[in-house]
Amino acid sequence: MRNHRSPLARRIQRGFTLVEMAIVLAVIGLVIGAIAIAKDVQRNAEYQKIANKFAYQWKAAYDQYYQRAGGVIGDCQQAPTYMVNGSETAFAGAAAVCTRAGGSARAGIPENFTNTGFKVCNGQGYAAGQVGAGDTALATQNLRDLFNRVGVRMPPGRGEGQEDRYLYQDTNGNATELQVCFQWNPPGTASGAGNVMVVRGLTPDLARFLDQVIDGKPDSREGRFRIQGRAAHGAAVDANAPGTSWEGNNTIASGIQVNDTATGAANVGAATATGRQYDEDRVVLLTAHWIMEE
Template sequence: MAMRSAGGGSMGARQRGFTLMEIVIVMAVIGLMLGGVSIGRDVLREAEYNRIQSKFLLPWKQSYDLYYQRTGVVIGDSQVAPTLMVNGYEAEFDHMGSGVAGIPANYHNTGHRLCHGAGYPANTTGGGDRPLSNLNLHQLFDRVGIRMPPGRAEGAEDRYAYTDTNGNPAELQICFQWNPDGTISGAGNVMVIRGLTPDLARKLDHMIDGKPDAYEGRFRQQNANANVLQRSRQIPGSEWEANNSYSNLDPTTSAYGEGAFGEEERVVLVTAHWIMDQ
């Protein structure tokens, strides 16, 4: 017969709780597993940012430079009467003035954004969007026989799909435009990159300029205020005006919708200008 304890229960059936050491070990293992998942996400995100730079942005800059080498003008400019401006074909010379042709300041109807389609509605990824050009980015490249970077898909080479830090889908769009003197995001011909999360913008800024400064160097944040007297214009150390906890789904609270945020929300998107060499 089985031995029974004084209380009548079987000694083999007696239950024993976890010791403090066992609980500590289990908690440590769980912590290591969660830490490994977090580190893994960061590594994957860093790899994605590197791909965006090497497989998308740099090839687009190379395509822009190749267009200039093949045609002698920047994209959208007139070969017979160059203005030195992106979309210069639509620029109108001020015949009533005393200026000479070929100087950007002597033209009007300038600075239109040269894209493939409208893309995002105006000012939804930061303020300051320019009017759209009547020219088409794809048609201009096709006309001179330049194959564009693969991008998102055939016919959408100017787009790149990725996920923000909360796992929500986001999309980059490439355009080009000419900025007049005094533009905070940089004067001259620029690549317009719409749909950047703030941490992606900082990463690309650091790759291109060596430091993530929103209003200095060749990679800057688009700004609706073109006043050269703005305090941030000549003072280094301006941060990108957003962070990854903010959502841009609630435009009633502020420009970036800081009233709606959380780990499940979409991360706010910003627009950057990369100053081109030509």
């Protein structure tokens, strides 16, 4: 008895050809590639949001404070020092620095002041040395109280009372917090002399992004956005030379303690060194200084 199957039925039983399989695999590859690209696009969008909604807004708030108060944050209004937290400094042995008692005997330049360089924050946040070397002591004055005192609105941050903080995810998916403080750096400081915004809790990836937005190029030693704790160039040939790149991302876990157990090698200052490199660990965190104009 003859088989009277239609040509369509015979084509269905043949299965997929090599060309068809190649097309399917190509489509799958495109989908996977699109997912990977989408993750990068999403991360870049989050970084741009941090720059626009947090970092630049704090820069604007700092400038507005200067215009409103007639001096930088925490400085004396009637006898300014031009230093962040200047009202806590001492001058020529006088207890009341803002009155400059006996100050005519010495020049009123920062080198003649003592008790300088403390950072003004809204609480300690990260412990000293936890997100990079070079942390200064905490000032007595509170960042949030100073802004509220002169009526300058702060960026929203994490919410009421935590305007100086911002929550984001590192590239391993761990929740990470940014913190903003301000301090004065003495002349010769590699991260920039004068008044700076201290941004703590940066992954190298985010630091590079912000550096490019602020300076136009990622350079952790030069420009207006620099890493805290980097040693200054010492040789004469190093003057105005290119700086140093930001540490590679995801190469070593930071020494942040979690239940008294470090998530990786406690070597936050050497992110390119050999160490634990698990993709579930927290990415190394850094501190940067953004040099202010006032």
